[in-house]
Amino acid sequence: MEALHNVQFRLASRPVGLPTDSNWQRISEPVRDLADGEVLVKTQYLSLDPAMRGWMNDAKSYIRPVAIGEVMRAGGIGEVVASKSPKFAVGDIVTGGLGVQSYWTGAADDRSAALAKIDTRLAPATVWTNTLGMPGMTAYFGLLEVGQPKAGETVVVSGAAGAVGQTVGQVAKQLGCRVVGIAGGKDKCDFVVNELGFDACIDYKAGDIRGGLKEHCPQGIDVYFDNVGGEILDTVLTRINMKARIVICGAISQYNNTTPVKGPANYLSLLVNRARMEGMVVFDYADRYHVAIAQLGTWLKEGKIKSREDVVEGIDQFPQALTMLFEGKNFGKLVLKVA
Amino acid sequence: MEALHNVQFRLASRPVGLPTDSNWQRISEPVRDLADGEVLVKTQYLSLDPAMRGWMNDAKSYIRPVAIGEVMRAGGIGEVVASKSPKFAVGDIVTGGLGVQSYWTGAADDRSAALAKIDTRLAPATVWTNTLGMPGMTAYFGLLEVGQPKAGETVVVSGAAGAVGQTVGQVAKQLGCRVVGIAGGKDKCDFVVNELGFDACIDYKAGDIRGGLKEHCPQGIDVYFDNVGGEILDTVLTRINMKARIVICGAISQYNNTTPVKGPANYLSLLVNRARMEGMVVFDYADRYHVAIAQLGTWLKEGKIKSREDVVEGIDQFPQALTMLFEGKNFGKLVLKVA
Numbered sequence: 001m002e003a004l005h006n007v008q009f010r011l012a013s014r015p016v017g018l019p020t021d022s023n024w025q026r027i028s029e030p031v032r033d034l035a036d037g038e039v040l041v042k043t044q045y046l047s048l049d050p051a052m053r054g055w056m057n058d059a060k061s062y063i064r065p066v067a068i069g070e071v072m073r074a075g076g077i078g079e080v081v082a083s084k085s086p087k088f089a090v091g092d093i094v095t096g097g098l099g100v101q102s103y104w105t106g107a108a109d110d111r112s113a114a115l116a117k118i119d120t121r122l123a124p125a126t127v128w129t130n131t132l133g134m135p136g137m138t139a140y141f142g143l144l145e146v147g148q149p150k151a152g153e154t155v156v157v158s159g160a161a162g163a164v165g166q167t168v169g170q171v172a173k174q175l176g177c178r179v180v181g182i183a184g185g186k187d188k189c190d191f192v193v194n195e196l197g198f199d200a201c202i203d204y205k206a207g208d209i210r211g212g213l214k215e216h217c218p219q220g221i222d223v224y225f226d227n228v229g230g231e232i233l234d235t236v237l238t239r240i241n242m243k244a245r246i247v248i249c250g251a252i253s254q255y256n257n258t259t260p261v262k263g264p265a266n267y268l269s270l271l272v273n274r275a276r277m278e279g280m281v282v283f284d285y286a287d288r289y290h291v292a293i294a295q296l297g298t299w300l301k302e303g304k305i306k307s308r309e310d311v312v313e314g315i316d317q318f319p320q321a322l323t324m325l326f327e328g329k330n331f332g333k334l335v336l337k338v339a
Numbered sequence: 340m341e342a343l344h345n346v347q348f349r350l351a352s353r354p355v356g357l358p359t360d361s362n363w364q365r366i367s368e369p370v371r372d373l374a375d376g377e378v379l380v381k382t383q384y385l386s387l388d389p390a391m392r393g394w395m396n397d398a399k400s401y402i403r404p405v406a407i408g409e410v411m412r413a414g415g416i417g418e419v420v421a422s423k424s425p426k427f428a429v430g431d432i433v434t435g436g437l438g439v440q441s442y443w444t445g446a447a448d449d450r451s452a453a454l455a456k457i458d459t460r461l462a463p464a465t466v467w468t469n470t471l472g473m474p475g476m477t478a479y480f481g482l483l484e485v486g487q488p489k490a491g492e493t494v495v496v497s498g499a500a501g502a503v504g505q506t507v508g509q510v511a512k513q514l515g516c517r518v519v520g521i522a523g524g525k526d527k528c529d530f531v532v533n534e535l536g537f538d539a540c541i542d543y544k545a546g547d548i549r550g551g552l553k554e555h556c557p558q559g560i561d562v563y564f565d566n567v568g569g570e571i572l573d574t575v576l577t578r579i580n581m582k583a584r585i586v587i588c589g590a591i592s593q594y595n596n597t598t599p600v601k602g603p604a605n606y607l608s609l610l611v612n613r614a615r616m617e618g619m620v621v622f623d624y625a626d627r628y629h630v631a632i633a634q635l636g637t638w639l640k641e642g643k644i645k646s647r648e649d650v651v652e653g654i655d656q657f658p659q660a661l662t663m664l665f666e667g668k669n670f671g672k673l674v675l676k677v678a
Contacts, residue, residue, distance in 0.1 A: 271620065272618065276617035279612065
């Protein structure tokens with residue numbers, strides 16, 4: 001058998017602002033032999049997520065930064081193509097922290113990779129990067145555990161056509177809430193309302209977020225699930241109800257700032273409304289992912305919710321694909337098809 | 340009997356920035372006769388509070404603004420000097436929304452005044468404006484219900500020598516927490532540590548809040564009770580622990596801004612640390628004030644906590660006294676002695 005070659009994208013330098021090609025080093029090297037207990041996984045799909053931008057900074061956060069010279073961290077789906085572990089057999093489809101590379105080699109029980117078999121009969125592999133993957137888990141636990149919506153309440157979610165936002169809104173609809181999305185552009189808003197079944201969607205690119213919230217949230221806002229931060233968060237704060245819950249999941253508008261993060265100037269609305277703003281990180285719910293997968297998988301099968309992915313082909317498209325996230329160019333969960 | 344004259348301070352105009360003399364109209368008018376069900380209360384002490392600045396703005400908040408031409412809203416302690424109500428007898432000492440005036444006239448059951456008898460044998464009248472009044476209630480319920488400190492945790496409170504801060508810290512000590520105050524100036528910090536028994540106090544005027552937090556909160560910060568907002572809130576956010584609770588009680592550093600409020604730029608620390616920031620307004624706990632008064636009154640009697648007031652004499656000192664709050668000149672709860 002010819003030697004397999006592993007194409008990798010390693011972090012070459014830390015970006016200032018939006019990542020550029022010069023931040024990456026593309027390497028092609030032979031795949032090494034397996035030691036006992038190891039497996040070789042051929043990457044099929046990589047999940048591209050806003051959080052990746054944070055991992056590129058040399059800053060204390062909920063996870064250590066990617067080191068210079070290290071393969072870029074990424075979750076993905078792959079096929080076990082060689083195994084010296086009883087844990088996985090050749091042909092198994094797994095999810096895990098494969099990194100931005102075409103092959104992953106390591107111990108079957110490696111904790112940072114956290115490989116786990118998935119059932120592609122329940123849903124296609126791409127859905128396992130989305131509704132049944134980290135974005136879906138983030139949406140499910142962030143909404144239910146932190147947002148705690150009740151039937152009849154109004155839930156607003158930003159990044160509504162994105163990976164996390166689409167599931168937040170659809171789950172909130174299943175719970176009997178009024179759901180209003182915020183997304184960029186008419187096409188995304190049409191999709192969010194017509195395909196995903198949100199009650200309304202506000203196009204932030206059209207400019208009048210405040211007017212949109214006033215029109216579409218006549219009873220005020222009980223839960224705001226924030227993926228974007230910045231001006232949108234600040235505007236939502238002016239329309240929250242008493243005892244509102246704001247879930248801080250991300251702040252994509254701020255990740256490439258070269259100036260300080262814009263703090264929410266209207267945060268004293270929390271005081272006036274006895275409201276709370278609370279952060280969440282999906283990893284905290286790892287021991288209950290199976291619960292969310294079972295529920296979301298059932299709703300998917302029943303056609304009650306949808307999973308929308310935007311697939312870019314070819315590992316060499318990685319640098320360009322990543323920037324799509326920050327320019328709002330992806331339509332649904334952004335996935336890189338590697339093999 | 341000679342006609343009694345009531346000296347009032349009415350809101351003449353809305354301030355831009357720090358209130359000035361021109362915002363007030365001083366009026367002296369005869370006290371009117373009582374109708375059936377009414378009482379006449381002679382003001383003894385008025386409570387001067389940072390929240391008063393907010394009531395002067397024409398903005399939607401947790402309470403309606405004071406109208407132009409209306410007597411300035413203020414809580415106080417007074418003596419019932421005439422009564423046509425069975426609810427109060429001449430000689431009763433009451434607490435309530437007396438306003439900045441030397442006499443209050445109105446229905447004994449007036450809801451906005453919310454007159455209630457106090458027992459000055461339990462504590463002197465000034466303490467009823469402080470530890471046993473709104474500041475104490477704010478401290479008690481804000482800390483216990485929103486901050487939810489556990490023994491052994493580290494609690495930080497800003498405005499530590501002020502009305503709310505002093506009780507927050509002392510109650511947290513009673514609960515077995517490590518307590519670190521933030522206050523302005525060496526005298527206040529010495530008082531907070533030596534008289535109130537906090538474990539440490541950081542002098543924000545000396546400049547190095549970050550260094551102080553690092554030194555005095557070696558285990559990080561579990562609960563932050565914020566009375567000030569601005570740079571101090573932002574700095575505390577960099578030192579919070581996982582699952583930390585930030586109680587938003589006030590933001591005195593921002594109340595006289597003529598520029599937009601400074602939002603907490605480090606709010607994404609809430610995400611990294613799965614922490615929450617929650618607002619509170621003391622009125623929500625009115626049906627349980629008696630519980631707090633009983634507990635705080637017991638601790639006061641036992642000498643376990645102290646109540647420190649800074650008394651300014653004379654109703655005509657009201658405009659100057661109010662600005663003392665925003666200049667950090669008061670040392671303890673600021674009280675205006677009227678009669």
